[in-house]
Amino acid sequence: MTVEPVLSVRGLVKSYDGNRVLDGVDLDVGEHQVVVLIGPSGSGKSTLLRCVNLLEDLDDGRLLLDGDDISDPRHDAGKARRRMGIVFQAFNLFPHLSVLDNITLAPREVHGVPRKEATQRALDLLDRVGLSDKANSYPDRLSGGQQQRVAIARALAYEPRLLLLDEITSALDPELVGEVLALVRELAGQGGTILMATHEMGFARQVADQVVFLDHGAVVETGPPEQVLGDPRHERTRLFLRRVIDAGRI
Template structure:
């Protein structure tokens, strides 16, 4: 079996007296889509922040292509350049156009030629149906359009792995579908993705693996049909029953 692109080993993260992650293990293979599910406070977002080195881990390791990126001697900025991260908040620069938001990191941080980057950015924007918005500023876009631009901006740096943290939770329900459609297309193109989500139907359709976090550990992990359809753990069944009641499965 080939080496995982992202390999989280025994990661612990403590805030004050609160152990948010208590020894999390998660291996993500090339071209895999892993959906992280679990209740509020289960550790999904913290796990993604630790994986992207936005939080330092208190114990354990995060390996990217076999390299221990939690080693203090590692240049964290260099590691982050190999990851694309999208959060609930779009975090677009309001004073830059859509095109400039997408091309900023590849040109300034990665030092790639502007013309090449602009051509790639326009191709990405065309793929998600926003080419005509390239010259607009973010405040002229809907929430769903801004989130789609945020995904394109993350893809523009040609990341090894795309980390998505509840990217639809701040959107009106009618905008959720257009954002998930972009993720579905990106997954179909072979991008390696780790996605924290409450959209269980989407996880069932797109994910290769679903990992249920509870109390800071991965309590259950496996194919979507098993974890979502026939879970082993009582806590997983309890969580999913609440999700079904909320109409998200």
């Protein structure tokens, strides 16, 4: 029996001011899979994640979430977004709210979860991300790595079907990158379904089930990490990885 992917992207096209940023992208994310997007800056990774989360209108193509065509204009976009969690490069925490309130806000106000239940879920998540002692702290009292872990906990607060991670270590000092990647590694090990963009090739090699190399908005190569990162078939992929190696990111 064929198992339906959690996410299917088919023929996705997106342009800005006549510049085609995504050019017919196809990809699948299966149950409990980690699919990692790699590619140079401007290759379309962030735009792809924003389109999947319906934060951008599509010019063409389809997005299927558990077989539902969420790109259909008749589909409730808000309902679809509530099945996904997304974490950006910037932490986007509300500075005037405590860590606990940042995490419980959407479950309470958007999903209608009772405060007591939302609070318990948030405390459990803070314990899971190693920040149980920071529940009453405010974002400006946390390190960048701690803020990003709170942002991930917030994205997990309503148990999303699919977790989208957009270069979540790019804004961090190098010494803080490891703690955030360790959390993602733990989530992957616990069976999370994740689509993420990263420049951390060593991390991609460790956690990815599939690696997708994007260039100029198109999928150049896709496959298991040992193939794409270790023995790429396309010259463009090889050139990109050589540059990454020279930059010390693999």
